[in-house]
Amino acid sequence: MVFIRPSHIPFPTTWNRFSSPRGPLRIQDLTEDLHEQAMDLLTKYFTRDEPPCKYIGIQNYPSALAELQKLWREPLKENLSLVCVEDNDEQPPRVVGVNVLTVISKGDKEEPFQTDDKIWAQLFGAVDQVTKGVDIFERYAVDKYLTAYGLVVHPEWRGCRVGLELLRARIPLCKALDIKVTATVFTAGASQAVAKKAGFEDLFEITYEELAKKGFVFPGVEQDTKSSKLMALAIE
Numbered sequence: 278m279v280f281i282r283p284s285h286i287p288f289p290t291t292w293n294r295f296s297s298p299r300g301p302l303r304i305q306d307l308t309e310d311l312h313e314q315a316m317d318l319l320t321k322y323f324t325r326d327e328p329p330c331k332y333i334g335i336q337n338y339p340s341a342l343a344e345l346q347k348l349w350r351e352p353l354k355e356n357l358s359l360v361c362v363e364d365n366d367e368q369p370p371r372v373v374g375v376n377v378l379t380v381i382s383k384g385d386k387e388e389p390f391q392t393d394d395k396i397w398a399q400l401f402g403a404v405d406q407v408t409k410g411v412d413i414f415e416r417y418a419v420d421k422y423l424t425a426y427g428l429v430v431h432p433e434w435r436g437c438r439v440g441l442e443l444l445r446a447r448i449p450l451c452k453a454l455d456i457k458v459t460a461t462v463f464t465a466g467a468s469q470a471v472a473k474k475a476g477f478e479d480l481f482e483i484t485y486e487e488l489a490k491k492g493f494v495f496p497g498v499e500q501d502t503k504s505s506k507l508m509a510l511a512i513e
Contacts, residue, residue, distance in 0.1 A: 280380035280421065282356045286453050292446040294364055297437035301364040302373065304446040311360055312353055314372040319349055323429040328465050328485075328502045329400055332495040341396035348401075348426055352379040357423070357454075359446055361430075361439045374430040374439040378447070380456065382421040383414050403493035407462045407505045410481025417511060423451055423459040428468065440468065444475035444510075451512040460509035466502040477508040 282288070289306035296302070307315055324330045324342065335341050352358060361374035390405060392398050413422050430439045447459045460480070463469045473479075484504045485495060 280355070280357075280382055283454065288356055290453070292359065292449050293442055295438065295442055297434070297439070299434060299437055302361055302437070302439065302442070303364040304359055304361050304442055306356060307353060307358040307360045307375070310369050311362075311372055312350075314369070315353070315358070315360060315375040315377075316346065316349065318372060318375050318429050318431060319377070319427055320346060322432065323427050326429075326465075327427075328498050329403060329495045329505075332498040332501070333396060333399055335396060335400065338394075338396045340394050341400065344392065344394060344397040345400070349377050352377050352426060355379060357450075359443055359450070361434075361443055372431075373434040373437075374428075374443055376428045376443045376447075377426040378423055378450075379426065380421055380454070381413075381424050384420070399493055399495070403488050403495075403505065404462050404464070406488065406491065406493065407481060407483055407507050410483065410507050413458065413460045413480075413509065416480070417458045417509070419457050421456060422509075423447060423454070423456050425459075425461040440471045441475055444472060444477070447510065448512055456512065458509055458511050460507060462505060462507050464502065464505045469506050469508065472508050472510075475510065477510045479506055480509050481507040 289308050291303050291305045293304040324335050357378045359376045359378060360372050362370035362372055390401060428440060428443060451459055463472050482504050485498045
């Protein structure tokens, strides 16, 4: 059963505002008019910079890239994803960061993962291995949790706390949704450090060397990041 955003939560909602060296910013719901900006950021920079995507060279494999884009587009329809935009009167606002979010419920029917695309099998399979490292439902005694399929910040805005504030904005979002925990696989050392700063705790870690032994190989990834982690934040 797909989680439905409760109708009593205004859409769009602005979840946070903050200042940066480049100007004022806000975190808000990702509205339909910003979908293409968000997809452009993800397609251009997530695939270039996220370690497994980078080292497997997903940008060179159109069918695998199409699968990843499909993974992003589907949750956008649920009106749960967040963007960081310049906080000015420009319409539409300029998107400088994106976090693709969805809710996983205990009663969801789990479809077996199947694909003929070897590159997509590597990428999705590796994340799936980490996701299954801990049973979130059992660990936190919950029947649903908020998770993510990708977080990216425009290179010009890195160092401006955009990633940190996107992660922190999950707290008021979860409270509004009556969700007690958010959990995500963080595949890069940089994002793991930001998540820890936002209050996330490590639940499960596997090195890329260990993943390679399981058949999930990203040549050269260890020069960038040593491991992939499942991390979670309990919402008080």
